[in-house]
Amino acid sequence: xxxxxxxxxxxxxxxxxxxxxxxxxxxxxxxxxxxxxxxxxxxxxxxxxxxxxxxxxxxxxxxxxxxxxxxxxxxxxxxxxxxxxxxxxxxxxxxxxxxxxxxxxxxxxxxxxxxxxxxxxxxxxxxxxxxxxxxxxxxxxxxxxxxxxxxxxxxxxxxxxxxxxxxxxxxxxxxx
Numbered sequence: 001x002x003x004x005x006x007x008x009x010x011x012x013x014x015x016x017x018x019x020x021x022x023x024x025x026x027x028x029x030x031x032x033x034x035x036x037x038x039x040x041x042x043x044x045x046x047x048x049x050x051x052x053x054x055x056x057x058x059x060x061x062x063x064x065x066x067x068x069x070x071x072x073x074x075x076x077x078x079x080x081x082x083x084x085x086x087x088x089x090x091x092x093x094x095x096x097x098x099x100x101x102x103x104x105x106x107x108x109x110x111x112x113x114x115x116x117x118x119x120x121x122x123x124x125x126x127x128x129x130x131x132x133x134x135x136x137x138x139x140x141x142x143x144x145x146x147x148x149x150x151x152x153x154x155x156x157x158x159x160x161x162x163x164x165x166x167x168x169x170x171x172x173x174x175x176x
Contacts, residue, residue: 026156026157027157027158029149029150029153029155029156030157030158032146032149032150033104033105033107033110033150033155033159034105035146036101036104036114036117036143036146036147036150037101037102037103037104037105037106038101038105039101040097040098040100040101040104040117040120041097041098041101041102041105042101043094043097043101044093044094044095044096044097044098044101045094045098047062047090047093047094047097048091048094048095048098053090054087054090054091054094055086055087056086056087061086062082062086062087062089062090063083063086063087065128066079066082066083066086066089066127067083069127069128069130069131070083072130072131073126073127073128073130073131074126074127074130075126075127078123078126078127079127082127093120096116096120097120099113099116100113100114100116100117100120101117103116104117104150104155106159106160107154107155107158107159107160107161107162108159108160108161109161110150110154110155110159110161111150111151111154113150114147114150114151114154115147115151117143117147117150118144118147118148118151121140121141121143121144121147122140122144124140124143125138125140125141125143125144128140129141
């Protein structure tokens, strides 16, 4: 009796055959993309619409929050950098979260968006949530890990990246 290894377990094209297991494999990253995309859009909009957050000082302000975490962060110099212009830093984070969320949700430049999300999560983990004890109480580390599969795989299905790839393939007459 001969055994062979199946090498066609992942088909990155929409609408190809296969059973339920193959479909689940193809769409496995979609819930993660939706969750991270919606969450980062919400986080960005929440910051932009919170008048107390986008201030240098005061209750709930980005400035007071950064001053409060400065001595407990892993990289105090990063906090010091943000404190040079807390409001500018707040806008940079908010617009960064919006760009990452929109790119992830639409699947446009998905790997780049995921890398941006990972960098935002890494910077927040090393500053704001570093002092969480035990470490798993801080959610920024979990977000950082959640971005990793999207950095590696991108958005192969139901995405603008896939549509653009398909359009280039059809225009060029071959597989790219």
